Amino acid sequence: MSSSTVSVSAPTPTQHHPFQRKVDEVKPSKPDIDFLVMDYLISHGYPDTAMEFTKEAGLALVEDESIEARVEIRHAIHKGDIDTAINKINDLDPQILDKDPALHFALLRLQLIELIRSCTSAPGLDITPAINFASSQLAPRAATNEVFLKDLELTMTLLIFLPSTDLQPQLAELLKPQLRQEVAAKVNEAILISLGARGEARICALYRARLWSEKQAREAGKDIPAVMPLGLEPSPVQSNGNGEAADVMVQ
C-alpha cells in the first residue's frame, strides 16, 4: 500500500516554528510506543493493566514471574509494613539486600520510622521497642558509614519531637509517604536487576533524555521553540486557564 500519509496535526502554539516541522516528521512506530507502555507496566508492577493491554492492543503476553511478588512488596512498603517487605524480598533472593547495604539500611530506617510513629502516637506509650530496634538493627550498620549514621541520628530525633504537627522540614520529610514511595521504587529496581532485567522502565530514561536534550540544545543555542508542550491534557489541579503550558516539562 502507499505509504503516503496525510499529516493531520492539531493546531498547537508552536506549529509555525521550523523545529516543529522536524518534530512532526518523526514518525514513532506504534509497536515502539506500545513497547514503552508495556515495559513500564511490567517493570513498575501493574499486572492487571498489562494483561488488559495485551488483550486490547493485540500484543504478546510478557512473562514476568516476579511481578506478583514485586507488587506485594511495593504494597507492603507503601503501607509501612516493612517487616513483611523484607521477608518477601529475602524469599525472592536474599542476595538482593546482602549486596546492597544502602538499600537494606533504607528499609530498616523506614521500619524504625514506623516504630517511632506508633510509639509516639499517644502520650505515655513505651518507646523502648523503637530504641531497641535502632540499637540492634541500625546502629551496627551505621557505625561504619557516615551517611548511615547521620540518617540514623536524624531519625532518632523524631522521638524527641513527636507527636507534633510542626516539625522542621528535614524531619517532616521522614514522615511523608514519598519516602516510602522512593524506597519502594529502589527495591523494585534492585529486584529487577537481580533478575537480570533492566532496573528502570525505558520510559523513565526517555523522559530524562528528553529533558537532557532540551537543556543541551538550549545551551548550544539551537533554534528551538521557547516551550514545547507535549499535549497532556491539563488536569484540574494544574489547569492554568489557557490549557497549554500546564504540561511543559520543567526541570
Place this chain on the structure above:
Amino acid sequence: MFRRGSYAQVASGSTGTTQPNSIPSQSGQFVRLSNSGSIMLGTGILGQSHHARSIDADGYHASMSNSLGRSGPAPSYTSQMSHMGGYGALQDGGAPTFFVPSYLQGSRYAEKLEEEHKARIAAYREQRSSNSSNAASLSTSSSSVNLHKPGHSYRGLAHEIIERAPSFVDEPIVSWPTRWDERDKYPQMEVEEDGRLAKFAGAGKSAHDEAAAIRADHPMPRQCGIYYYEVTVVSKGRDGIIGVGFSGSKVPLNRIPGWEPDSFAYHGDDGLCFTSTTSGKPYGEKFGTLDVIGCGINFHTNTAFFTKNGRYLGTAFKDLKPNMQYYPSIGMKKNNEALRANFGQEPFAFDIDTMIQHEKAKIQQEIVTLRAQSKEHGSTDETQFIQGLIGQYLAHDGYVETARKFAQEVRQEAKALSPDGSADVSHLQTEEDIDAVNRQRIRAAILDGDIDKALKHTNAYYPSVLRDNENIYFKLRCRKFIEMIRSCAELNAQLQPTIPTPSSKRSTASTLNKRNSTATDEYDFEMELDEQLGVHNGAPWENEDDEDDDLEAKQKKLGDLTQAMIEYGMELKQEFANDPRREVKRALEDTFALIAYENVRESSLAPLLETKGRVPVAEELNSAILVSLGKSSSAALERLVQQTEALVSELADDGGPGAFINVRKDFLQ
C-alpha cells in the same frame, strides 16, 4: 559542500507543475557518477517542463536517459541508480559494496545510511530483473531503453523505493568516506584497489617542494561525533615523506597536507604534525613501511588526534573550524611511496570502538545525573508525570479497558501510600470517554480485517471523517479489497494440498504466473481477471470424484468469495480509476497486481497481504477521528518520542553529543 564539477545533479522531482505529489526533496540530490568525465545535465528540474536532454558521455548510463521517457516516478529511481555508480556497482554487475565502520555500528547515522543503501539495492535488483525481461540490460545502448513506451516496464518502481525507505523523503544523507577520489588528486598520484591504495607515480624529480595529495570521496561526517580512519604505509619509499591527515576541499593538491591553510597532517619523515605551515610541531614518532597510522576528528570538541599501530598519540590539533568540511587526505613526494586506506572496510588497528563507547557512556551518565537532580525535587513529580503520560496514551489510543485498569491500579497504589487512605489520582484522566470506546471499536474492527464494520461505525459516529479524509476512505476501500484477496488466498491454501491439480493446469498456471510477474501491466488486468476466474471456478468440476462434502462446500465458498472479490474490485476501480492523484493510482495498481498471482503468498507482493498492513490504516483513521473531535492527533507519549528524537538529531548534526545517542536503540528497546 559539493565542490567539484564531477558531481552531476539530477533533479528528480519530476514535473512539479503537473504532479502535485511529486517529491520535492528528491531534487537537489547529487548524483555521483562512476566514470570520470561523464557529466549529466539536470533532467527535468523541479517545476520546469521536460526540456533538458541528458548528455550521456559514454553511453553507459542507460538508466539516466530513460528518465526522459516519462514523467512519472521514474526520475527518482534513476537518480538512485546512477548514484550507485559511485560505488562501482554498475561495472561489475554486483551489489555495491557497503560497509559500516565498526565504531559507527548501531548509530542513528549508520542506520539511516544503511536504509538508504538497502532501498538502492532493492531498486537495483528490480531494475535488473525488469530490464532483463525486456531484453534491455544495462550494457545495451541507451537508445534501446529510450524506446520503451512510457509507463510500460517501470511501473511502480520508484514508489517502491520510497515506501521501503521513508528516509528518502528527507534530505539525502551524505555517506562517510569510502575511497580515495580519483577526481580529487594531483595527477602524479595513482589510485588502485577500488580506491583504497594510493601511490606516488611521478618522475620524482619535479620542482623542489612539489608533492602530490589526494582526498577521499566524502568529507568526514560531523554526525559521527567522532570520525576515524586509518592508513597502512605499504611502502615509504626512500625518504618516507608522507603526510596523513585531512584538509578542506579547496586546499591545493600539489603540496603535502599540513603545509597549506585548512590542512592538517602528521608526517612520517619527521614525526611532526603540521597545519597551515611548513614548520611542524613535535608530536609523535616517525613512521614508515608497515606502520598503521590512524587519524580522527572529535567534532564535539573540534580537536583531532592520531594513532600509530593502535596506540593513541594524543590531541594534535585544537580549534578546528566548526563549519568546515574536512576530507581525509594524504600526501606523498617520492616514487615508491604507497599508502592503503581503511575507511572502516576492515577492523581498525586502534580500538576506536572503546573510545566511542566511552563517549556514549559519558552521555548516558549525564542523563542519569539529571535523574539524580530531579530526584532531589522528589521523585513523585517524575512518577506522576509518567503515569499521566501512560494514562493519556491509553485513553488517546482508545484502549478503554486498559486505561480503566490502569487508573484502578494507580489508585490502589496511592491508597496504600496515603496516611488517611485517600487516593489522589488527579494526574490521570479517569472520566469515561464515549469517543474512546467508539474509536477502540473501529480500530479493533480494522485490526480484525473487518473493514465493513469499521466503515459502518465510522459513518455512524463520525460521518464527516471519511468525507473530509478521502484518502483514508480510499485506503480503507483498498484494504477491504486486500482482505478479500486474503480470504480467497487463505481458503485456496486450505484446499490446495487436497486437490490433485492436473498437471496441464499447473503448467498453464505457472506460465501465467511467469508472465504476470514480469509484465504486470494494468492493461492486461481484465483479461487476467477472467483467467483467474477460470482457474478457481474450474477446479471443483475437475475433481468431481472428490468425496468430501466439506471440501465441496469450501470450493463453493471460494468461488463465491472470488466472485465477490472481483465484483468489489471492479467497483473500486470504477470509483477511483479516474482519480488524477498519483498515490491513488499507485495504490490501485499495487492492489490489483495482487490478483494477477495465483499463489499470492509466494509472490513479491506478498507483504501487501500481511495483517500488519492493517495497523497504519487503523492508526490513520484513529488520528483523523481525533482531529475531527478537535483533539491532538498524537498522544503526549508520542510527542515525547518525537521531541526527543528531533532534539537529539539537532544535537547530532553538527557533531554534538546527540551523535552518540540512538533514541530508538537506547530508549525504545
